[in-house]
Amino acid sequence: xxxxxxxxSMESNEEEPVHLPCNHSTISGTDYIHWYRQLPSQGPEYVIxxxxxxxxxxxxxxAIAEDRKSSTLILHRAxxxxxxxxxxxxxxxxxxxxxxxxxxxxxxxIIP
Amino acid sequence: xxxxxxxxRHLVMGMTNKKSLKCEQHLGHNAMYWYKQSAKKPxxxxxxxxxxxxxxxxxxxxxxxxxxxxxxxxxxxxxxLQPEDSALYLCASSQxxxxxxxxxxxxxxxxxxxx
Numbered sequence: 701x702x703x704x705x706x707x708x709s710m711e712s713n714e715e716e717p718v719h720l721p722c723n724h725s726t727i728s729g730t731d732y733i734h735w736y737r738q739l740p741s742q743g744p745e746y747v748i749x750x751x752x753x754x755x756x757x758x759x760x761x762x763a764i765a766e767d768r769k770s771s772t773l774i775l776h777r778a779x780x781x782x783x784x785x786x787x788x789x790x791x792x793x794x795x796x797x798x799x800x801x802x803x804x805x806x807x808x809x810i811i812p
Numbered sequence: 813x814x815x816x817x818x819x820x821r822h823l824v825m826g827m828t829n830k831k832s833l834k835c836e837q838h839l840g841h842n843a844m845y846w847y848k849q850s851a852k853k854p855x856x857x858x859x860x861x862x863x864x865x866x867x868x869x870x871x872x873x874x875x876x877x878x879x880x881x882x883x884x885x886x887x888x889x890x891x892x893l894q895p896e897d898s899a900l901y902l903c904a905s906s907q908x909x910x911x912x913x914x915x916x917x918x919x920x921x922x923x924x925x926x927x
Contacts, residue, residue, distance in 0.1 A: 732913055734915065736916075742920060742921075743814070743816075743902050743904070743918030743919050743920050743921050744855070744902070744904075744916075744918045745814070745918065746915035746916065746917065749913070749915060751913075800845065800857065800904070800906075800916055801857060802847075802854050802855040802857075803854055804854050805854070
């Protein structure tokens with residue numbers, strides 16, 4: 701399975717944008733890039749996903765490098781409720797590869 | 813509320829007990845998953861079901877026995893567990909396997925303590 705690499709932790713000030721990086725240099729052409737986050741004492745929550753083009757939704761934006769070997773999750777205006785562990789995951793389109801494997805993620809701390 | 817409901821939320825059991833965890837979803841999904849999350853460790857995939865058929869068993873000990881009677885329900889039967897099995901057990905669902913373009917929805921988890 702293609703792997704992802706994320707920083708262990710990041711800090712950001714409240715009400716400022718946050719850029720969470722993810723490296724996936726061995727990504728294949730059929731891998732979708734998914735982001736999930738896990739708030740304390742809760743199950744993971746879907747944030748956003750994309751294949752090649754940048755994506756926006758109500759929670760965040762996903763910027764994907766042209767060579768697809770890295771991506772960045774952008775929270776436009778961080779709030780205290782965004783403090784969580786953020787996971788970058790590659791999800792293969794092919795049948796039989798639906799493992800949704802989690803790494804250690806990035807623990808995001810929001811400073812009031 | 814994600815649409816995936818897990819019961820119970822908390823469970824304490826002795827090593828000789830038999831208990832079951834239940835997961836239910838009415839999102840119309842056909843793939844369901846069990847994950848284990850131990851303290852300060854990444855989520856570990858345990859089992860995957862697609863259209864009620866088990867497609868993944870990630871070398872899980874036989875004291876954990878999954879059951880998927882239909883696409884909406886998933887159980888994890890527990891027996892003769894060890895204290896190191898204490899963890900948060902998470903259920904998830906998504907559209908059927910082979911559609912990497914869809915998201916997974918997770919339940920709140922069952923916090924299991926084995927004494």
